Amino acid sequence: MTHPSAATTVTSAAERAYRHLKRSILEQLYPGGQLVSEGEIAEVTGVSRTPVREALLRLEAEGLVRLYPKRGALIRPVSAREITDVIEARRLVELHAAERVWPRRAALRADLAARLAEMRAAHAAGDLTTLMAADRAFHATVVDAAGNEILAELYQRLRDRxxxxxxxxxxxxxxxxxxxxxxxxxxxxxxxxxDPQRWLDTVAAHIDNAATVLRTLR
Structure with missing residues (x-):
């Protein structure tokens, strides 16, 4: 009978802490500007401080927290600059993808209709987490269908933000x-x-309207 090594156990604990923290940040359970301590996170996740520290280092590298020795981690607020940068990146990637997929729109439409149905069902159920995931999947479906793996990877990196x-x-x-x-x-x-231009216009208008809402909320 084999037993997991100490290194594997620590890795699993760090992964558990990382997933908890990331989900809490993305779902605004830890809002931007809040300072959280290693001890607090360790207590909530049931792990020691060492894996918590590893998780926080990963999140700092991803730009979601800023670490302060002996104080904890500050959840980085979404800045006006970040909103502008993400919207600009979305426009570049999504409009390029939308133009590329037009010749294959019949197949794409079925996939998008399925994502929209998921959004509607989640909205009717008041399930914000599922609604948000379906919304992101709707957009990612267009980007993936364009067939450019590098752009799809870039878009995936924008996902958390x-x-x-x-x-x-x-x-x-x-x-x-x-x-x-x-x-x-x-x-x-x-x-x-x-009319391919109508399609491109609807994609652009949605991105621009989302940008307006985000800037209003700051």
Whole structure:
């Protein structure tokens, strides 16, 4: 009978702490500007401080926290600059992808319709976490369908920052969920037509409207 090594145990504990912290940050359970201590996190996750420290180092490298020795970790607020940078990156990637997928729009439409149905069901159930995940999947489906693995990887790296921003927009702007559903439906309608510019315009308008909501919430 084999037993897990001490190194494996520590790694598992660090991974558990990392996932808990990341989920809590992305879902705004730890809002931007809050200072959390290693001891507090260790108590909540049931692990020692060493794996907590490892988890915090990973999160600092990802730009989600800033570490202060002997004090803890500051959850980094979403800045105006970060919003602008993420929106600009989204525009570049998503509009390029939208242009590339137009010739294959029939197959794409079925996948997007499934994601939109998931969004509607989650919204009706009041399940914000699932709604947000389905919303991100809707956008990622277009990017993945473009067939550029490097751009798809870049877009995936934007995911965490988008999720944190998306959480704020869905939670703090009461009407945004309905607007997002309407705009996604408009994108599907554009795919049913024969005007590629209309399709590109609906994609761009949705990104720009999301940017407006995010800036309003700051």
């Amino acid at each position: 988008q999720l944190r921003m998306g959480e704020a927009s869905f939670r703090l702007s009461p009407g945004w969920a309905e607007v997002a559903l309407t705009e996604h439906a408009a994108q599907l309608a554009a795919l049913d037509g024969d």
